[in-house]
Every structure is written in C-alpha cells, then in structure tokens.
C-alpha cells in the first residue's frame with residue numbers, strides 16, 4: 001500500500017480550497033484532516049466538501065496551532081501572514097506547502113530561511129508553473145540543447161484587462177502597502193521561471209513602470225463610484241456587472257463568498273462588495289504596466305513585460321527563447337509551443353496534448369500536489385527548494401527597488 005500523508009490547511013480562499021480539492025481527489029496519497037479560517041462560511045464550505053470532523057475545523061489560529069494536526073500544513077492565507085504561519089508550523093514539525101509570495105516584505109523572505117534550517121522541515125513554495133506541462137516541456141527542450149546555447153528570453157505576462165481590475169484594482173493585491181508590489185504578486189512566477197530556464201542566478205536587474213490608468217483623474221465624466229449606480233454600467237469593459245455576469249470571471253469566493261455564484265447572488269453582492277467599485281475610484285496603488293530587464297550570472301539576458309492591457313479573460317504568458325541554433329516560442333494564448341531549429345521545418349506542439357488534467361495554472365496546481373508527494377517521500381530537496389524560491393523573490397524586490405528609483409540598475413544581494 002502507498003504512503004498516505006495527512007494534510008491541514010490555514011487559509012481557505014481560492015488557493016487553499018484548490019489544493020485541498022487536489023488532495024481530496026487523490027485519496028491514495030493524501031487525507032485532508034483539519035482546516036482553519038477566520039471566515040466561518042469558508043470553514044463550512046471546506047468542512048462540507050472534504051467531509052471533515054467538526055472538532056478539527058478551527059475559526060482561529062490560536063486553537064489550530066495548539067498542536068500538530070497532520071503531516072503537511074498548507075499555508076494559503078494572505079501574503080503578509082505566510083511567514084508567521086510557516087514559523088508556527090515549522091515549530092510544530094510540519095512539512096509545509098506555502099503559497100507564493102513567501103511574503104511581501106524582503107526582510108521576512110530572507111528571515112524564513114533560518115527557522116527552516118533550524119527545524120529541518122521542508123517548505124515547498126507554490127511556484128506552480130514549474131509543474132505545468134507546457135513550462136516543463138520548454139525546460140526539457142532547452143536543457144536538451146534543442147536550440148543550442150540559450151542567449152536571451154523574452155517573457156510577456158498578459159495579465160488580462162478584467163483580471164487586473166478584479167485582483168489588482170478592486171481586490172486583495174491592489175495596494176502594495178497592505179500586500180505586495182505587483183512585480184512580486186504577479187511576476188514572482190516569471191522570475192522563478194526565468195532563473196530556472198537560464199540555469200543561473202540573476203546578477204543585475206532594472207525596471208520601469210507605473211500606474212497609468214486606474215486612477216481617480218481617469219474616471220469618465222458623470223461616472224458613479226459604484227458600477228450599479230453608473231450610467232456606463234453596460235458600456236464600460238471594466239464594469240463589475242459585465243465582468244462577473246457576462247465575461248464570467250470567477251466570483252465564487254471573492255465576490256459572493258458562496259459555493260456557487262449565480263447572477264442573483266452576484267448582483268446582490270455588487271451592491272456593497274469592494275468588487276462593485278468603479279475601477280477609477282479604488283484605493284489601489286500597484287502598477288498596471290512594467291518592463292524589467294535582467295542579466296544572469298552565466299550571461300543569459302531576459303526581458304519581462306507585464307501589462308494589464310491585454311484582451312484575454314484570465315491572462316496567459318508568452319515566452320520566446322532565443323538560442324544559438326534556434327528559437328522556441330511558448331504561447332499560452334495560442335496554446336502552442338513552436339520549436340524552430342534553424343534550417344529545419346518548424347514543429348508545433350499543442351499545449352492541450354501535454355495536459356493530462358483539467359485544472360488551474362495549465363496543469364500546475366495538480367502538478368505541484370503530485371510533486372509534493374514525491375518530494376516528501378524522497379530525501380532529495382526537489383526542484384522547488386526554499387532557497388530557489390527566495391531567489392525569485394529577491395529578483396522581484398530588486399526590480400521594484402529599481403522601478404522606484406526610475407530604472408536604476410540594481411545588483412542582487414543573494415541570500
């Protein structure tokens with residue numbers, strides 16, 4: 001019989017529930033036993049969906065952390081709570097699956113390494129794209145030398161116009177004073193992928209970008225502060241009514257906080273929810289466009305363009321790898337990887353054919369849960385060590401420092 005790991009989770013938002021669902025769907029590897037959230041509705045959803053014992057569902061962290069509840073702890077609370085929850089978990093002896101970013105504060109990210117070494121348990125940061133088949137395929141092609149020596153990477157992070165409005169104007173990651181700067185919240189995956197693909201640590205970084213559009217002065221003449229009161233409700237593409245009821249952006253937990261989102265409960269929630277606010281009248285400060293340039297220690301260079309202003313529902317990345325003997329294009333929007341070895345016919349791989357599971361992050365959510373299992377069984381550190389994850393965060397913090405200094409070149413202070 002295979003080993004079954006028991007799992008607990010603190011923070012039952014989209015992410016926590018997603019991982020628990022993956023575990024629940026794999027009963028030969030995992031058993032979900034305990035959860036904690038300060039939101040009673042979310043606690044009830046998890047208790048019901050994962051058939052949990054009432055006595056192991058906690059509405060406060062003090063009781064939850066009184067003792068160790070399982071082998072694994074999933075930390076999927078908000079950005080600034082991760083480190084505190086990880087340290088409590090390490091002390092109790094958990095191996096931890098921690099959501100990214102590790103923290104929105106650089107000192108906290110650096111400081112987590114010491115307790116992790118001291119207590120000796122694993123912390124696996126959710127850089128899910130490393131486990132998404134399309135991104136893994138690109139890594140295999142590069143490492144096999146398919147396009148010769150890698151010279152340069154071009155990465156576009158297409159956030160998507162409504163995803164920007166939902167998460168980074170109205171939602172949880174709108175204000176860097178409360179959570180994380182955009183380059184960390186949205187692009188620490190890109191930083192992680194770029195250092196992974198380059199096979200090298202980043203040496204220097206420079207970045208420019210700003211909040212161009214979602215500001216009070218851009219509110220159209222006569223617009224109201226809430227979409228439901230606004231004369232542009234049916235013509236504005238950023239209208240909450242359009243986004244959640246026509247475009248079909250996921251409103252389940254964030255907007256209505258229910259198991260199912262319907263037109264009725266969405267319209268009711270938009271009367272008072274922060275997600276019903278005009279995008280030009282929010283308390284947001286994170287950027288909507290940013291360009292970052294990187295040089296890696298082995299000479300590879302990379303460029304990352306992050307933009308809100310892309311016409312896709314839930315975003316998607318386009319990466320181009322330029323090598324001495326060819327080019328590889330990974331395009332999540334076109335759903336293809338194109339391998340163009342110089343002097344040969346192009347090969348087009350359909351990304352759908354690489355996916356064996358329908359899930360979020362192009363197969364990455366299921367992939368990381370599978371990899372976690374193998375990692376816990378093994379004495380090897382695996383590909384997503386805490387140190388590797390810290391590296392991507394240091395790149396993001398340096399990029400933000402550069403942006404705030406008008407694009408100054410910053411040399412990374414490695415951990």
Ligand SMILES: NC(=O)c1ccc[n+]([C@@H]2O[C@H](COP(=O)([O-])OP(=O)(O)OC[C@H]3O[C@@H](n4cnc5c(N)ncnc54)[C@H](O)[C@@H]3O)[C@@H](O)[C@H]2O)c1
Pocket residue numbers: 010011012013014015016036037038039042060061076077078079081099100101126127128172185253254361
């Ligand atoms: N890996 C990825 O690609 C990815 C994608 C999106 C978000 N994230 C990250 O995942 C994390 C969670 O995101 P989400 O969308 O699920 O957010 P969310 O706000 O929906 O969920 C967080 C949950 O934590 C709960 N919580 C807050 N403080 C708590 C406490 N002290 N004790 C117990 N519960 C508490 C909240 O009630 C909420 O239910 C964030 O850090 C986010 O940046 C990662």
